[in-house]
Amino acid sequence: MGTVAVHGLRKSFGKVQALDGVTLDVPDGSFFVVLGPSGAGKTTTLRAIAGLEKLDAGSVHLDGRDATADTPAARDLAMVFQSYALYPRRTAYENIASPLRARRCSSSEIAAAVEQMSSLLHIERLLQRRPAQMSGGEMQRVALARALVRRPRAFLMDEPLTNLDLKLRVEMRTELTRIHRSLGGTFVYVTNDQVEALSMADRVAVLKEGKVQQVGTPAEVYERPANQWVAGFVGSPAISLLACRAEGDRLVGAEGWTLPRPRWTTAENGRPLLLGLRAEDLSVERRGDTSLPGELYGLEPLGDRTVVDVQVGTEMLKVKARPTFTGTPGERLHVTVDLDRAHLFDAGTGLALSESGR
Amino acid sequence: MAVSVDEAVSAGPGRDHTPSRRRRGGRGRSVLEVALLTVLAVVMLFPVLWMIETSIKENRDVYAIPAKFFDFKVTLDHFKDVFAGSGGGRSALSVSFLNSVVVAGVSTALATVLGVPAAWAYSRFSVKAKKDQLFFILSTRFMPPVVVVIPIFLMYRQLGLIDNKLGLILIYTAFNVPFTIWMMKGFVDEVPAEYEDAAMLDGYTRLQAFWKFTLPLLLPGIAATAVFALIFSWNEFVFAIFLTSSDSVRTAPPAIAGLIGGTTIDWGLVAAASVVFALPVLVFAYLVRKHLVAGVTLGAVRR
Ligand SMILES: Nc1ncnc2c1ncn2[C@@H]1O[C@H](COP(=O)(O)OP(=O)(O)OP(=O)(O)O)[C@@H](O)[C@H]1O
Ligand SMILES: [Mg+2]
Numbered sequence: 001m002g003t004v005a006v007h008g009l010r011k012s013f014g015k016v017q018a019l020d021g022v023t024l025d026v027p028d029g030s031f032f033v034v035l036g037p038s039g040a041g042k043t044t045t046l047r048a049i050a051g052l053e054k055l056d057a058g059s060v061h062l063d064g065r066d067a068t069a070d071t072p073a074a075r076d077l078a079m080v081f082q083s084y085a086l087y088p089r090r091t092a093y094e095n096i097a098s099p100l101r102a103r104r105c106s107s108s109e110i111a112a113a114v115e116q117m118s119s120l121l122h123i124e125r126l127l128q129r130r131p132a133q134m135s136g137g138e139m140q141r142v143a144l145a146r147a148l149v150r151r152p153r154a155f156l157m158d159e160p161l162t163n164l165d166l167k168l169r170v171e172m173r174t175e176l177t178r179i180h181r182s183l184g185g186t187f188v189y190v191t192n193d194q195v196e197a198l199s200m201a202d203r204v205a206v207l208k209e210g211k212v213q214q215v216g217t218p219a220e221v222y223e224r225p226a227n228q229w230v231a232g233f234v235g236s237p238a239i240s241l242l243a244c245r246a247e248g249d250r251l252v253g254a255e256g257w258t259l260p261r262p263r264w265t266t267a268e269n270g271r272p273l274l275l276g277l278r279a280e281d282l283s284v285e286r287r288g289d290t291s292l293p294g295e296l297y298g299l300e301p302l303g304d305r306t307v308v309d310v311q312v313g314t315e316m317l318k319v320k321a322r323p324t325f326t327g328t329p330g331e332r333l334h335v336t337v338d339l340d341r342a343h344l345f346d347a348g349t350g351l352a353l354s355e356s357g358r
Numbered sequence: 359m360a361v362s363v364d365e366a367v368s369a370g371p372g373r374d375h376t377p378s379r380r381r382r383g384g385r386g387r388s389v390l391e392v393a394l395l396t397v398l399a400v401v402m403l404f405p406v407l408w409m410i411e412t413s414i415k416e417n418r419d420v421y422a423i424p425a426k427f428f429d430f431k432v433t434l435d436h437f438k439d440v441f442a443g444s445g446g447g448r449s450a451l452s453v454s455f456l457n458s459v460v461v462a463g464v465s466t467a468l469a470t471v472l473g474v475p476a477a478w479a480y481s482r483f484s485v486k487a488k489k490d491q492l493f494f495i496l497s498t499r500f501m502p503p504v505v506v507v508i509p510i511f512l513m514y515r516q517l518g519l520i521d522n523k524l525g526l527i528l529i530y531t532a533f534n535v536p537f538t539i540w541m542m543k544g545f546v547d548e549v550p551a552e553y554e555d556a557a558m559l560d561g562y563t564r565l566q567a568f569w570k571f572t573l574p575l576l577l578p579g580i581a582a583t584a585v586f587a588l589i590f591s592w593n594e595f596v597f598a599i600f601l602t603s604s605d606s607v608r609t610a611p612p613a614i615a616g617l618i619g620g621t622t623i624d625w626g627l628v629a630a631a632s633v634v635f636a637l638p639v640l641v642f643a644y645l646v647r648k649h650l651v652a653g654v655t656l657g658a659v660r661r
Contacts, residue, residue: 052555054484072558079559085552087571102561146560 002063002076002153002186003028009048009058011041011210018044020210022058026154027203031180031187035197036207037233042190043082045207046156049188051075062153073102078147082158082190084139086131092118092142093127099150117145120179136163141172148179154186161196173200194234198222206230228350231276231343237300237307237318240282242275243347251275255313257292262339267353274350276343279320283336284308291334292317296327310335406636412629413437420625436630450605451631454613459638461523461609462591465530469587472531473538474580478568480539481546482554492543495536503533503596511600521603529597534587541586545579546572581646589639610635 004026011019018041026032036042047053049060051072059068067075078099086095093114100110118124121141131139140160147155161169161176177200180187191197197204198218206213206221214226225231231239243254246267251259253275267273294310294317301323308319310333319335327333344353411427412420419430443449479485480492510529511520519525549572557567592610599612608616614631617624 047555050555050559052558071563072555073561073563077559079556081552081556083550083552085550085556087553087556089574098557099560102557102566146556 003061004032004049004154004186004188005061005064006045006049007059007061009045009060010056011044011048011053011058012056017210019048019055019058022048022207022210022212024205024212024215026186026188029184029186030202031177031189031200033197033201033204034188034190034207035192035194035204035234037192039209040192040207041210042192042207043158044210046079046158046188046190049075049154050077050079050156076153077156078150078152078154079156080140080143080147080158080160082162084131084143086139086143086146088131091128091130092123092134092145095131095142096127096145096149098146103150113149114145117149120148121145121175137165137168140164144176148183151183151185154188157187157189159191160189162191162193169196176200194236198234206233208233224352225276225343226352228274228276228345228352231345231352235278237279237320239276239278239343240315240317241345242277242312242315242317244273244275245270246273253292253312255315257312259290259292259337260339262342262344265344265353267344272347273353274345274347276345277317277337278341279307279318281338281341282317282319284310284319284321284325284333285336290339291336294333294335296329296331296333298329299325299327409629409632412625413633414630415626417624417626436624436626437634439624439627440630440634451610451613451617451627453605454608454610455634457523457606457608458592458610458635461526461530462588465527465534465591466584466587468527468531469534469538470580470584473535473583474542474573474576475568476535477539477542478546478572481543482551492540495539498536499533503594507596507600510597514601520601521607523607525601526598526607526609529601530591530594533594534590537590538583538587541583542576542579545576545583549575585643585646588642592639 005024007023009019009022010017020041022041022045024032024034024045034042034045044053048055048058051060051067051070051074055068059066061067062070062075062077086092087098090098096114096117097110100113105113114127115124118127121144123138123141123145126134126138126142129138131142134142140163144157144160147157161172164172173196176189189200198221201218203215204218204221205215206226208229213230214221216224221230221234225234225239228241232241244251245254246252246261246265246269247258248269249261251261251273253259259275292310292312294312297309297311297316300307300309304323306321306323306325308321308325308327310317310319312335317335345351346353411430413436414432414434415426415430416433416435419426422430439449441449441452480488485491514520514522514525517525519528553571553575554564554567557571558564562570594609595611595615598609599615602608602612605613610631614628614635617628617631
């Protein structure tokens with residue numbers, strides 16, 4: 001149905017550089033997630049694709065054709081707005097029908113399409129209500145229905161699940177992936193929730209301060225973060241970062257610990273590095289060759305697991321442990337590191353070291 | 359404040375205490391308030407009341423000393439004189455009322471048609487030096503009409519717009535457009551631009567999005583603005599008296615004023631004409647009162 005490609009998007013609002021050279025390539029039929037914290041420029045990116053934002057520089061190509069100067073209507077896209085933007089005076093039915101009315105579909109076509117969408121999104125009983133008479137989650141589903149009722153080139157979705165409660169959000173996540181699979185079509189999906197990004201995406205673009213940090217599959221972004229910031233943003237609990245440097249065949253921590261140097265790194269001796277360790281690649285089980293000495297700082301029982309905070313010198317490690325793990329703060333323990341899964345970043349630039357050997 | 363010892367030392371928590379005191383104080387104040395408001399209302403409404411009374415008194419009673427407040431004979435002759443000419447047919451006053459309707463109606467409609475889209479544009483688009491432009495637009499209202507009436511008179515004489523309804527319509531429109539733009543910009547600002555964005559993605563053009571989605575939400579604001587513009591044009595006196603002279607063109611305010619100044623003044627007729635003149639504005643404001651309140655409080659009601 002449609003490819004979306006943006007190149008070198010730049011947009012500033014007064015002093016704020018909202019987009020600072022954003023380039024993205026969304027393949028046809030993919031579920032493409034733009035992930036970033038609040039204020040990263042996600043909404044601005046979507047609005048630029050939709051033609052709602054006058055750009056300072058850059059181009060938007062739809063289906064390989066330059067659409068930078070096209071009107072929003074001519075771009076043939078559908079969008080779910082972060083604020084829903086449901087028409088306040090119209091019923092849910094009329095809201096959902098609006099894209100079809102604008103394109104002069106017959107009323108029997110409209111009725112059929114609205115009915116199909118409302119059963120898909122379980123909003124049949126809302127159809128005669130106005131937005132003011134709906135809950136946030138209900139409005140969100142009506143907004144989704146309004147976008148999905150047509151077969152546009154691509155669907156743009158701006159945090160469509162953010163305002164739902166956790167249970168509904170998890171349900172809708174599966175639902176949306178299912179809809180994507182059954183309807184097909186290109187989805188550009190914006191979120192600040194990394195779980196959503198990792199669980200739904202074919203490809204993820206990580207955005208920060210108007211710059212694309214990394215583009216890749218969810219696994220690539222998680223397993224091979226391009227830089228320290230992506231590593232810290234993606235994954236929960238957040239990755240732990242320890243200052244260190246390479247010395248011969250060992251890594252020497254700023255806090256005095258040493259670990260065997262991972263085989264795959266080519267960092268020269270003495271260069272300041274950051275060792276990134278994810279909670280699931282650490283364990284508190286035994287003392288060994290590849291372990292760090294520390295002190296138990298605190299416990300976060302999460303039901304299915306317990307996150308153990310271990311203080312190593314002045315730095316903090318988050319370690320995933322069995323849900324039955326117990327201990328008292330101040331207790332000395334050792335954290336075993338799976339060095340094959342560790343990450344190394346240049347402490348100066350924050351960029352990941354090349355992992356050619358891995 | 360007088361608080362009894364019992365009250366002052368009662369062990370009740372402060373939260374219970376305060377409202378009771380406030381209620382007590384509130385009641386005292388509201389009696390005073392009602393009294394003051396009554397006095398104020400009487401003082402302010404007395405001329406209106408007197409106007410209405412005079413309009414339905416016979417001439418004999420109008421000049422009676424001491425003045426008659428209640429025991430006079432009611433007559434509608436003055437109202438008949440307002441509309442019917444002495445030799446049958448239409449009176450000059452009734453023509454001036456018609457002129458007022460035309461001039462105020464058309465100029466308000468024009469100001470709305472020009473001002474609302476302009477307000478929308480100022481609210482939605484980035485315009486160069488927007489603040490300066492808006493200030494300039496507003497500044498045209500800083501001048502009292504008397505200041506510009508002479509230059510306007512000279513210009514109009516060149517253009518043949520003196521003693522011409524079109525001339526009045528144009529000048530009232532010129533005065534109402536800035537007002538409409540300023541007032542409506544506030545209302546447009548209150549309506550999220552995303553409705554239009556959504557409509558454009560649905561497949562509408564920008565103008566269709568404005569027309570179909572934003573404009574209906576602006577109707578209360580437009581009604582409120584139009585009422586104010588209408589009242590301005592309806593009441594306007596300075597331009598009307600300087601720029602018009604013949605009975606067939608004159609609007610009601612100078613026409614009514616023209617009734618005063620002969621050797622004998624028919625106060626009954628003046629009063630009746632004034633009542634007729636005041637009525638439409640009152641009725642119109644009453645009809646759109648819901649919109650007026652909604653318009654004035656739009657910001658508080660939305661969201
Ligand atoms: N219309 C605007 N006027 C001024 N600044 C704006 C405007 N829109 C966005 N910005 C600024 O641009 C930056 C990016 O905004 P954007 O809305 O794209 O962020 P976002 O990634 O969508 O954030 P969120 O997750 O909170 O929705 C922010 O710093 C924001 O303050
Ligand atoms: Mg946003």
